[in-house]
Amino acid sequence: MKDQELYQEMILDHYRNPRNCCSMENPTHCAEGDNPLCGDHLEVFLKVDGKIIQEINFQGSGCAVSQASASMMTENLKGRTVEEALEVFDKVHVMLTGYHPDEEEGDKSLGKLEALSGVAQFPMRIKCASLAWHTLKSALKEEAEPATTE
Amino acid sequence: MNREDFPLLAEGVYLDSGATTQKPYQVIERIDRFYRNENANVHRGVYELSAKATAAYEDARETVARFINGNSDEVIFTRGTTESINLAAFSFAEPLMKEGDEILITHMEHHANIVPWQLLCERTGARLKVIPVDREGNLDRKALRGMMTEKTKLLSLTHISNVLGTVNPVKEIIAEAHDRGIPVLIDGAQAVGRTPVDVKDLDADFYAFSGHKMYGPTGIGVLYGKKKRLERMRPYQSGGDMILRVTFEKTTWNEIPHRFEAGTPNIAGTIGLAEAVRYLEGTGMKKVEAYEEELMDYALARLEKIDGLEIIGSPAKRSGALTFTLGDAHPHDIAHELAMKNIAVRAGHHCAQPLMNYYNVPAATRLSLGLYNNKQDIDFLAEALPEIREKFKL
Structure with a gap:
């Protein structure tokens, strides 16, 4: 029995009013992701100009955690460089899997994305929150195969 | 209750x-007792402990056979329903199939009763046909009748749907299939432990189920098969215990059901399953x-x-x-x-x-x-x- 409320107000807000939740014409990068365990499906679209992520959208179906995570991801990454986005991916991965390296090792703060940190104590939900991020990584790498959380 | x-x-x-x-105490304690007091390999040692373990293992087979009204040499122990279906697919169905033959399943099957047949079709050129389900979740019996043809080599369907809860009228369906000479496998994972199952009354050719869905341990399951089917089937996995005689030139297969149980079996699981059966029999x-x-x-x-x-x-x-x-x-x-x-x-x-x-x-x-x-x-x-x-x- 866990005490912490997983569904922070921030998560419910992004679930009810997802940002950047639509398809995209002529994306420079896109990928599909699936969570085979629960049937969640997500698409991530990006327009990268030079190194900058000018636009980032998502669409798909899934639980509140997966939808909110995708929405918050798009909000956080718009305007960042691809390199920065991959750094955020690493930090989010650390946060979601509950691995906390020494604070001295550099800035681990993730701002609003920290609302997702509660997921770490629910191992069955980590894949819900990480689906959007794995799909993003797959899009940036332009992998041919759809991303999966497996 | x-x-x-x-x-x-x-x-x-x-x-x-x-x-x-x-799992009830009775099953948990039975497994505990086996490991504390009775553990030995089966069908091997001449010492008393091994003889006792062998007797308990074969007694479990009789207990399970009695529970479903089969004969004990028609009960093959597997890891669970999934392995039971895979065994039937490999040892029974595959040698029968040629290109253009058909296997019938229903739209309400668990992946375990879909994927083994898909792979079998890939290997043999047979075709998988899916019997439709209506919106209420009942099998379309009329469509099924139309789909059973001289090309149909097997019908495999669930007794009780794990999603809809539909109880299929398997006895009637088996009779219809047999009228056309089609053997039937029943996926009974959701049924044994919920409803009395009598394989003779159903006249099922094969009936697959799992111990852990009927108050028994995980990692143990059963494939019931009619003796006349099992006797003609090729082995599944190979190794120890499933052979009569081995030379480097030729190996002779053991009798049924041992022919289909290679290696040291899940002895504790089998004994635990038998205890679960006794528990259910006790309750009724x-x-x-x-x-x-x-x-x-x-x-x-x-x-x-x-x-x-x-x-x-x-x-x-x-x-x-x-x-x-x-x-x-x-x-x-x-x-x-x-x-x-x-x-x-x-x-x-x-x-x-x-x-x-x-x-x-x-x-x-x-x-x-x-x-x-x-x-x-x-x-x-x-x-x-x-x-x-x-x-x-x-």
Whole structure:
């Protein structure tokens, strides 16, 4: 029995009013992701100009955690460089899997994305929150195969 | 009923017996006793301990055979329903198939009764045909009759759907298939332990089920097969125990059912399964079935009253499972909130994606019953749902 409320107000807000939740014409990068365990499906679209992520959208179906995570991801990454986005991916991965390296090792703060940190104590939900991020990584790498959380 | 026999039920409300049942003390203690006092390998040692272990193992086979009214040499121990189906696919079905032959399954099958046949079709050039299900969740019997042709080499279908709870009229279906000379395999994973199963009365050629869904341990299951079928089948896995004589030139296969049990078997699991059978016999399968039926009627009546809750399917006869959607709330969020209240249900596609696609829901929430559930369990669930629906309203 866990005490912490997983569904922070921030998560419910992004679930009810997802940002950047639509398809995209002529994306420079896109990928599909699936969570085979629960049937969640997500698409991530990006327009990268030079190194900058000018636009980032998502669409798909899934639980509140997966939808909110995708929405918050798009909000956080718009305007960042691809390199920065991959750094955020690493930090989010650390946060979601509950691995906390020494604070001295550099800035681990993730701002609003920290609302997702509660997921770490629910191992069955980590894949819900990480689906959007794995799909993003797959899009940036332009992998041919759809991303999966497996 | 018998709630006090199940130690883990003190932890909360358990409504996921379709995934696996909890285990009674009798089974837990029997396995413990085997490892403490009786452990030895079977069919090998001449010392007393091994003789006793062998006797307990073969006695378990007789117990299981009696429970389903088969003969003990028709009971093959496997890891579970999945392995049972794979065994039948490899040893029975594959040698029969040639290009253009057909295998029939239904639209309500678990992945375990879909994928082995798909792979078999890939290997042999046979074709998989799917019998449709109507919106209520009943099998389209008329379509089935039309699909049974001289090309059909096997019909494989579930006794009870793990999603819809549909109880298929398998006895009638088997009779129809046999009229056309088609052998039938029944996936009984959700049925044994819920309803009395008599393989002779059903006249099933094969009947597959799992120990852990009938109050026994995990890792043990059964493939029942008619003797005349088993005797003509090729071995499944090969190694020790399934042979009579081995030279580097030629190996002679052991008698049935040992021919299909290579290597050291799951001895403790088998003995635990037999104890689960004795437990169910002690309670009485007719009593278990009647009790669960009444509880399911109660669950249907309570859940139907909840605003925004939609039950998937309304089969003519339902047992064990009730699957639903609830407003905008995603099943994972529902199951999470219920878990916070110590109520265990299953969320997802229930290993039956083609069926979920048919109902156009990527995921749903399922409650499934065991003999230990009671009306209070249903009440706790029903009282928790309206608030969850509200929380995840879009």
